[in-house]
Amino acid sequence: MGRDDEFFPPGDDGYECGLDEATKAVALAELREDEATRSRAIGQLREWVLAHPAIRRCRTDSVFLLRFLRSKKFSVPLAQEMLERYLTVRQLYPLWFRGLSADEPVVREILLAGYLVPLPERDDLGRRVVLRRAASIDPSRHTSAHVARVHALAMECLLEExxxxxxGFVQLNDESGLSARHLSMWSLADIARMTxxxxxxxxxxxxxxxxxxxxxYASKIMEFFISLLSEKMRSRIEILPNMEDLRKVINPKILPKEYGGExxxxxxxxVxxxxxxxxxxxLRSLDDTDIDLDRRSPAAADLEGELAGVAGSFRRLEVD
Incomplete structure (x- = not known):
């Protein structure tokens, strides 16, 4: 099967649901997903992509489209809006989101250092836990763009699952060893824009x-980061002072040996x-996507304006 046949089908791609029975039950309870709803929504979203005047090329395979449908609980209009925003930010920020590869030398260096590691075993609720280790970044060698690319690479890969x-995902951020030099890698504008x-x-x-x-000494940056989040996301943040607290909220068996696991x-x-x-x-197929930035919907265009406004506001703040 060629790349076009696999990732850019013009119609039904013969998708077979890859969920186990327990996860199907979660999908039904939380996302209202059943076979009929899923099939109908995939078809509607695929037709919308193929007919959209601004979308020159976009993946239309079912697993890719389901990223957006499941994220928006099978509201097709909301999935359409998010997909268009997704294509927009990939186009606006190629330094962060395009040409992603684990073979890129600095990206591979960061991965081998263990900066971002999805744990192979899921937690007790079936969620994928992604461990981020701040001290693995070398501020003298790595830039904020390198770090952003590692995050984008990991998320694109994991969203194929x-x-x-x-x-869903649990982000486990190990901030031990975080220094002022690490914090200085990011401007306030970049933190806001990336978030x-x-x-x-x-x-x-x-x-x-x-x-x-x-x-x-990172508390002020943390407060700023939290202020950028939605109320729902803020409610899902948890501060763990030490390893003992960590092992109370995540089954130690799935943690790395260095954190008390096996x-x-x-x-x-x-792995x-x-x-x-x-x-x-x-991953390569994502670089074949293309959207005409001049013909987007108002919602996608507004996102560009919002991101540009963030950069301008914080640039003035930092100069002042």
């Missing part, structure tokens, strides 16, 4: 964000690198 589309991009344009079901060992971190990194290699074609 149907179970993760339904069950809004992921929150408003990526179909990620964020179920919880846990911050471990957050140093006191499997060494290096092994988990290698993720293998997953990225297996998903190479799907």
């Amino acid at each position: 149907e179970a993760s589309q339904v069950r 809004k991009c992921f929150q408003k344009s990526f179909p990620i079901r964020h179920k919880s964000s846990k911050f471990l060992c957050l140093p006191h 499997v060494p971190l290096d092994q988990m990194i290698n 993720f690198l293998a997953r990225l290699e297996a998903g190479r074609d799907a």
Whole structure:
């Protein structure tokens, strides 16, 4: 099967649901997803993509479209709006979102250092836990753009997992070793812009964000970050002062050995690198997407204006 046949089908692609029975039950209860609803919504969203005057090219395979439908609980209009915003931010910020590959030297260096590691085993609620280790970044070698690309690469890869589309994600942020040099890598404008991009344009079901060992001097940045989030996202933030607190809220068995679990971190990194290699074609297909920025809907155009406004506002703040 060629890339066009697999990722850009003009019609029914013979999709077969990849969810186990337990996850199907969660999808029905939380997302109102059943076979009839899913099939009808995929067809409607695919037809909309193919007919959209601004979308020159976009993946139309069912697993890709389901990212947006599941994120919006099968509201086709809301899924359409998010998909258009997603294509818009990929076009506006190619330095963050295009040409993603684990073979990019600096990206691979960051991955091998264990900065961002999806744990191979899911938590007790079936959610994918993604461990972020702040101290793995070297501010003398790595830039905020490198870090953004690693996050985008990981999310694009993990969103190919149907179970993760339904069950969602837990972000585990280990802030031990976070220094002032790490904080200085990001401007306030970039923090705001990146947060809004992921929150408003990526179909990620964020179920919880846990911050471990957050140093006191990062509290102001943390307050700023939280202020950018929706009320629902704010309610899902949890501060964990130490490892003992972590092991109370996440089953220690799924954690790296270095955090009290059973499997060494290096092994988990290698599992993720293998997953990225297996998903190479799907990642490459994303760079074939294209949208005419001059012919977008008002909602997508408003997003560009909002992001530009964020940059301008904080640029003035930082100069002042």
